[in-house]
Amino acid sequence: MACTAEGVAAALRAAAEVIAEHRTELVDLDRAIGDADHGENLSRGFTAIVSALETGVPETPAGVAKLAATTLISKVGGAAGPLYGTAFLRASAKLGDAAEIDVPLLLDALRAALEGVQARGKAVGGDATMVDALIPAVSAAEGAADGTIADVLTAAADGADRGAESTVDLIPRKGRASYLGERAVGHMDPGARSTALLLRAFAEAAR
Amino acid sequence: MACTAEGVAAALRAAAEVIAEHRTELVDLDRAIGDADHGENLSRGFTAIVSALETGVPETPAGVAKLAATTLISKVGGAAGPLYGTAFLRASAKLGDAAEIDVPLLLDALRAALEGVQARGKAVGGDATMVDALIPAVSAAEGAADGTIADVLTAAADGADRGAESTVDLIPRKGRASYLGERAVGHMDPGARSTALLLRAFAEAAR
Amino acid sequence: MTVGIVLVSHSAKLAEGLAELAAQMAPDVRIVPAGGLPDGGGIGTDYDEVVAAAQRADSGDGVVLLYDLGSAQMTAELAVESLADPSAAVVVDAPLVEGAVAAAVAAQGGANAKTVGEAAASAGVAP
Amino acid sequence: MTVGIVLVSHSAKLAEGLAELAAQMAPDVRIVPAGGLPDGGGIGTDYDEVVAAAQRADSGDGVVLLYDLGSAQMTAELAVESLADPSAAVVVDAPLVEGAVAAAVAAQGGANAKTVGEAAASAGVAP
Ligand SMILES: Nc1ncnc2c1ncn2[C@@H]1O[C@H](COP(=O)(O)OP(=O)(O)O)[C@@H](O)[C@H]1O
Ligand SMILES: Nc1ncnc2c1ncn2[C@@H]1O[C@H](COP(=O)(O)OP(=O)(O)O)[C@@H](O)[C@H]1O
Ligand SMILES: [Mg+2]
Ligand SMILES: [Mg+2]
Ligand SMILES: [Mg+2]
Ligand SMILES: [Mg+2]
16 A cells, blocks of 8 residues: 555554454553553544544545544543554654655654654653554664664564563553553563554555 | 520520521621631521420530530531531630629630630631630630629620621631632621620620 | 542532542542532532532541532531540532542542542642 | 632533532632533543633733543643643643642742643652
């Protein structure tokens, strides 16, 4: 699938399906160390993205990313809203008016997304948040820069999976889970898990 | 009027009337540096005391004071409730099972009331609270120890008037008015004013 | 069993909303709001409601009371003094919202009353 | 005119109750609650409501936004960035209830946005 506006829209629709499938899993992860709404929050957000895309797909990949951003910001209702919203907003800014995303642009967008999440939430690596999925995702994507868009996104998803796994052993220092301190150890961060799921959905859509 | 249980009940009824008459004044004082409810709060409390006394006057002065205490604590709804409530509670404890209050017992009760207010609210003299009315009231009462109950209460009321006046120039350090800092200067503390009114009502009732 | 929490506020809505918020992360903790004057009488504290709330919040492991303003603190302290066992309850100086969430999470984790109170008292701006 | 205040909370009730409480001592200040998900949808923050609240709270002298939890802080910050003039509003790290009362009193006294924010940030346990 070419990484045009339509391609990005298709990837978001695929992501919405994956989120719907994993809604209960994300709720359960969040129940253990948070407030049991991460699956619900993202479902609400991605369902709204799908609806918005039905009304009309913006002309550029940047436009689609911007629509995803504003929708997530308005609809998610939890920390994931401003965080993923800012990620898509920063990615959109990088995409500019390109009609199609190529690998260098994708890498720029991924880096911008990570920077956006960190600017918004002030988390660093090791704080047991979605940042711990995004950091290895971006590194792995950079390592796959010689491949296709699908290769880059698959590498990113693999990195995010490893990063999400790494949060199991961490003491959370940001977000609600930080209230639990050591009691959170042994649990995967729900936001890190959803980051991995989203990147996997994007990678599959890019095949 | 003898300072029996009936006498104390009569003094409380007189106080309720005075509070009703000065309700707007107390509300206005509290509007300037607080939340405009001190007159309302005390009205509610003293009206409830009058009702409770209609059901039956306790047998001892201590019993009447205790009834006033518990009623104020339950009904006032603002800082004055726990403060005046504790004052009457401590006074009641001092009164023990005496059938009539004499001057030494009255002085003990007044001192206990002041101590109770300070224990409850942690205010000291100069903090621009009802404590600034009570401290000179107790001193003046002690200075009139050679007189009658009415003399002692009149001296206390005179002291409280001077004390209430002194709060005009103070920067509040306790209660809501403390949020205003220097902006509260120039205003009389509503609780100091109500303390003076109550003592004056008791003094008149004792004539 | 867990330590109970009482939220003493001048506003019924504030206390109820905060109880819901804190309960999100502490489903097994008794978090009892005690806000406003009786019978929808508006802004103020209700001593009798605070006493009742402290009794209801106690499942045998003690109670921590948090408050909004100074007069609510005094009401809470009087309420504790009136309990059958005043040592079973403690009024804690803490930022109300931040303290309630921290206390709820600590109580959910099985902490004792002293630790729950410390969690509230040391709660700062939210992470 | 006075600085406006927005109370960003996960709970509609909490925000509304706190707005009432803070308004008691600040009758001339625009204190706008922004709590809960849209349409009674429960606990969460509503970005669009926060943006609207910040606009409504501003009478020309600026706005101070306070929040309950970290995700409300992020929502508030995004809302401020979206304003026509983001420099007219500031999100302040403060204990929500104590900060709101202190900020309201400062605003009522005619303080500017910087001073109102500082009053909130330095609010501790209630006097
Ligand atoms: N300050 C932060 N920085 C980065 N990620 C964060 C931060 N706060 C929360 N998160 C992420 O958000 C996830 C929770 O999202 P969600 O459940 O939607 O929000 P909430 O905690 O408001 O209910 C966490 O698992 C974590 O990955
Ligand atoms: N900590 C305190 N110590 C002594 N007196 C206090 C204290 N806090 C408040 N007060 C008194 O209470 C009065 C206000 O009473 P009221 O209006 O009934 O209470 P609230 O401030 O809760 O509305 C003040 O004028 C002051 O005299
Ligand atoms: Mg959550
Ligand atoms: Mg949530
Ligand atoms: Mg008052
Ligand atoms: Mg009041």
